[in-house]
Amino acid sequence: MSLKIKKQLVSNLRYTYGHGNKKRYITIHETANTSRGANAQAHANLQSRGFSSSFHWQVDDKQAIQSYPHSVSCWHAGDGRGGGNTESIAIEICVNSDGDFRKAVENAAKLTRKIMKDEGISIMNVVQHNAWSGKDCPTFLRRGSKGILWSDFLAMVKGGSAAKVTPKKTTASKPKAQAKPKAVAKLKVDGKWGSATTRELQRALGTTADGIISSQPRNNVTQALYGGITFGSKGSPMVRALQRKVGARVDGKLGAETVRKLQAYLGTVQDGKLSRPSLVIKEMQRRLNAGNF
Numbered sequence: 480m481s482l483k484i485k486k487q488l489v490s491n492l493r494y495t496y497g498h499g500n501k502k503r504y505i506t507i508h509e510t511a512n513t514s515r516g517a518n519a520q521a522h523a524n525l526q527s528r529g530f531s532s533s534f535h536w537q538v539d540d541k542q543a544i545q546s547y548p549h550s551v552s553c554w555h556a557g558d559g560r561g562g563g564n565t566e567s568i569a570i571e572i573c574v575n576s577d578g579d580f581r582k583a584v585e586n587a588a589k590l591t592r593k594i595m596k597d598e599g600i601s602i603m604n605v606v607q608h609n610a611w612s613g614k615d616c617p618t619f620l621r622r623g624s625k626g627i628l629w630s631d632f633l634a635m636v637k638g639g640s641a642a643k644v645t646p647k648k649t650t651a652s653k654p655k656a657q658a659k660p661k662a663v664a665k666l667k668v669d670g671k672w673g674s675a676t677t678r679e680l681q682r683a684l685g686t687t688a689d690g691i692i693s694s695q696p697r698n699n700v701t702q703a704l705y706g707g708i709t710f711g712s713k714g715s716p717m718v719r720a721l722q723r724k725v726g727a728r729v730d731g732k733l734g735a736e737t738v739r740k741l742q743a744y745l746g747t748v749q750d751g752k753l754s755r756p757s758l759v760i761k762e763m764q765r766r767l768n769a770g771n772f
C-alpha cells in the first residue's frame with residue numbers, strides 16, 4: 480500500500496535556521512508523546528501554530544505530513560548549528576497510544592525511502608537523533624520496546640516490503656516458522672576489530688555506516704584495530720555514540736577509558752586494553768550478530 484502524503488507547510492521560519500539545509504542526512508525521531516490523539520495531524524497543527532522546535536515531517540499509522548521544505552534547517556537534533564540541524568531532514572514518528580506503532584514505523588520507512596530517492600541520500604546517512612546529541616531518541620526503536628528495533632527499521636527501508644520483517648518477542652518462545660530478521664549482522668566472531676565490525680557497530684548505534692572510525696588519536700587502543708581508522712584530533716561521531724552508550728567520557732576518541740567502560744558494559748575483564756584479537760571485541764561481535772548490543 481502506498482503512503483498517504485500531505486503538505487501543511489509552515490510559512491513562518493521563526494523556529495528554524497531558515498533555508499540552506501545541506502540535506503546530507505535523514506534523522507529519525509519519535510515524538511515521545513503517547514497521549515491518545517497525538518498523531519501526525521496533531522503535530523502538524525502544533526507546528527502550524529508556532530512550536531518552539533521544528534521538523535520537516537511527522538508520520539503516523541495513516542499518513543505523513545510535511546511541515547517544512549527540505550531546504551529549511553529545522554530545530555530538532557539538539558546540536559545547535561551542528562550537522563543534525565543544518566544538514567539533515569527530520570522525521571518524527573508518532574507514538575500515540577491509540578495508533579499502530581508498527582504501521583507508523585512502516586510508513587516512516589516508506590517516507591525515508593522516498594526522501595532518500597528524491598534527495599540522493601544513502602542509507603548510510605539515515606541516522607538516529609541520538610547520533611547528534613546523545614538524546615535517547617527514537618526511544619522505542621532504540622530499545623526494541625514495541626517489538627521493532629532500529630535494525631528492523633533499516634531493514635524496512637532497505638527491503639521495500641515492511642511485511643517481511645519479523646517482530647522480535649522478548650518473552651514468549653519463537654514459533655518455528657518465523658523468518659530471521661534481515662538486518663542482523665553476520666560478523667565473524669574473531670575478536671578482530673576492523674572495518675566490518677565498525678560498520679555493524681555504526682548500524683547498531685545509528686551513526687553513518689561507512690566502516691571508518693575517523694579522526695582518532697594514536698594510542699595502544701587505536702593501534703590494536705585491524706584497519707578502518709583514520710587519525711586526527713577531532714574524534715568520531717560513532718565513538719561519541721559508543722561512549723554515551725557505555726557511560727564513558729564523551730570525546731569521540733578511543734582510548735583506555737572507553738575500552739574499560741565497553742568491557743564493563745559487555746561484562747568482560749576490565750583492563751582498558753585491546754589485545755589482538757580481543758575478548759571484549761569477540762563479545763561485541765556476538766552481541767552485534769544477535770542484534771542486542
Ligand SMILES: [Zn+2]
Nearest residue numbers: 508509608616
Ligand atoms: Zn528526537
